[in-house]
Amino acid sequence: MPYTRRRRPRPARAAANAVRHTSSGKEGGAFTVDLSWESDTVRIAVIDQGGESSPVFQSLAAHFPDNDAESGRGLLLVGVLADDYGTYGDSHSRVVWAVFRQRPTAPTHIQCAS
Template sequence: MSSSQLRRFPRRRTSVGASRAFVAQILREWQLTDLIDDIQLCASELTTNALLHGVPPGREFAVRLDLTDDLVRLAVRDSGDGKPEMQHADDSSCSGRGLFLVGELAADFGVDHHVVGKTVWAAFKRPPTP
């Protein structure tokens, strides 16, 4: 079984919450409710990074979920030229933990660079079906 869902969001702060809702809706449709919390948190981090560092004014970003037999892949694509890198924030930092959290929660994650923009993705192991 494989499936994909994609939605575009405007460059607005409210798009972070909208992307979380989109992720939860799709995971419910796919009956993968055990993954909602982790994938929603990663969607928040990746979409926030896209808004802060990646999406030029007037442009959109896209959130995509792909389902395979083994994995759920979350991908956030923007058209900016920011270079995502993992930071090691200390306990007093208010920001800088996004990619670190994604790395801790996901089975794998990475960045695909395109001619215009990039896709930051995270893959999650799909729980075994009973």
């Protein structure tokens, strides 16, 4: 799947999560968004000041019972759309990262050799 409007990496959304869910959102808080790319791969990492709880990547099946919630889908979407993702760190500093690889588009026609 190529990068499309639905699948493209969204660093602004990741940054908003750092402010909302970690100590980075407190007065004087800070966070860093690291965006790197090489060839067909984009990597996003958000480094924040940690917090009381750890990020949780949920499966679609685990999320469906609460499908009326107005928030809480950020890491769910990362888990569905990213090719690889994870988190590491502790309550003082945490990194949430995701990798997106562009996939070749399907050919519009196929030629057969005779």
